[in-house]
Amino acid sequence: MTGTGAALTYTTIAGRHRHEIEVRRSRFIAVLERVESQEQADALLAALRREFHDARHHCSAILIGANREVQRANDDGEPSGTAGAPMLEALTRRETADGRTDLSDVAAVVVRYFGGILLGAGGLVRAYSGSVSQALDTAQYVQRERCGVFQVSAPHATAGRLENDLRGAGLTVRGTTYQPSQVLITVAVADSSAELEVFRERLAGMTAGAADAAHVGCEWVDRV
Structure with a gap:
């Protein structure tokens, strides 16, 4: 933060x-x-x-x-x-x-x-x-927002659906990395305690509490 x-x-x-x-x-x-x-x-x-x-x-x-x-x-x-x-x-x-x-x-x-x-x-x-x-x-102007960057791990079978759900919830998906045993979905979340809490609650709801998000850094993101 x-x-x-x-x-x-x-x-x-x-x-x-x-x-x-x-x-x-x-x-x-x-x-x-x-x-x-x-x-x-x-x-x-x-x-x-x-x-x-x-x-x-x-x-x-x-x-x-x-x-x-x-x-x-x-x-x-x-x-x-x-x-x-x-x-x-x-x-x-x-x-x-x-x-x-x-x-x-x-x-x-x-x-x-x-x-x-x-x-x-x-x-x-x-x-x-x-x-x-x-x-x-x-x-023309662009507003930028400081975000925490998180990686969410998911099984190959459900990664596509989870990525779509994250995007549908208005979250900024920065990329997806396919590994042999899992898929890592990189998500940017506004750098505030309140936004982070909302993100974790949404992620828990989407995965029935099976997925966690690892904080990997911070970056500035253009607001769409």
Whole structure:
């Protein structure tokens, strides 16, 4: 189970998303991507530098981890504090389901093509922040949940029926492993005492108390 203060759910985006705005002839192309590491964010930035190789700036911000443990921002040559920080603030302040500000595992890169008109510090802050905010307005979101992972053993003769029953009960079946003497069904259960108790009661009812569930770890699962 999680420690005190640890997040049990958070929100991220689904895949990659682009949105472009124009501010006084400058083009601001915002690219959002779901990432789970600094390396993935770096790879996105490198790919966009190649794609938009003639752009003047490739500013970035990242937010990673269920508790937002990693936060980074880069102005890439714009005046200090006018690009990366406003982009990061747009990510951290984004309201998702039920008014929560729990967006994470997302990288934002804004590519700027200079249009010949200086925007000033305030204009740059508004442009970079607005570019990310408008991209977030039209992005699709995914809610993630921390789950305990359990393995349920079953005889070959009844494993198929048990797996169907588990799925029918709304449980998340992560996989099935066939062994010579048994079948192991891997199930993810929301990481809370109440959900675990419900799971064990349902499993006992499905198998007349014959099956048990062994806890094998924890993982984050996308809610369907």
